[in-house]
Amino acid sequence: MKRLVLALAMTTLLLAGCGQRADHATLYDALGGRPGVEATVENLMYRIADDPTLVGFFTNTNIDHFAASLEQQLCDLADGPCHYDGPPMDRAHQHMGITNADFNRLVGHMEQALIAEGVLLGARNRLLGRLAPLHGEIMRRQSPPAH
Template sequence: MTQTPTHAYRYQARRALQTAALITILLSLGGCAHIAPSTTLYERLGGESGIEAVVERFLYRVADDPELVGFFANTNIDHLAGSLANQFCAVSNGPCRYEGPPMERAHQNMGITDAHFNQLVEHLAAALREENIALGAQNELLGRLAPMHADVMRYQ
């Protein structure tokens, strides 16, 4: 089928309008991408009280997990809770500075497997959901913590 000059012109005009509309949409989305969130991850996690609530839920979930609770049998839970909260605060651009031991030393020779590590991550993700932390903030925190896997598993 041959196209008449008018049909070809309409087709080109329609494609040009579609392209212009797409460019407009992309530019408007691109403009939004350049607007950084006005809050830090720390603030999106609820600040000190939000992080403490997440840590508390997380530790209760771990305490109820027969596969994991044994790792914490000889642990001062209050100290652990404070240390975790401090670490989450620091990693989320809060006003804290983590001063605990390096991850490889804190977890050396504990016999942690990848399955154990993954269970801990699942418990943390569940605690974040239960505290109604926005999905983006959940993912960002987990993403910032993920590189610690290599250190935790280094001396297992």
């Protein structure tokens, strides 16, 4: 038992050591800067387009405009040289009938897009941590889903 505790403690310390390096760069850099974020968003768009559950939410959306706005938002959230000037999340998503299941699907696609674009686990976790609080804003003004 004691040896295991020691092993766990050592692993944690080693991991903590690895984590230190990231402090010099912003999360935006870890996402690959502007080309990285653009590629991730493009990858995400294809995943949404292939998802019959989610694609319906975008039928009246200008995809180019949406992608540019999302890139700006991710850049802002990741401490990049951008300022998100799009609509607040609650207004942008109001009365769309988004369920938690829809939200989870989108987060799953985002995670897969980040992996596909070679973003490392640490940076993915940090980004998801910054996106997580948006859930409350996005879900605030949802009308009950139509059945």
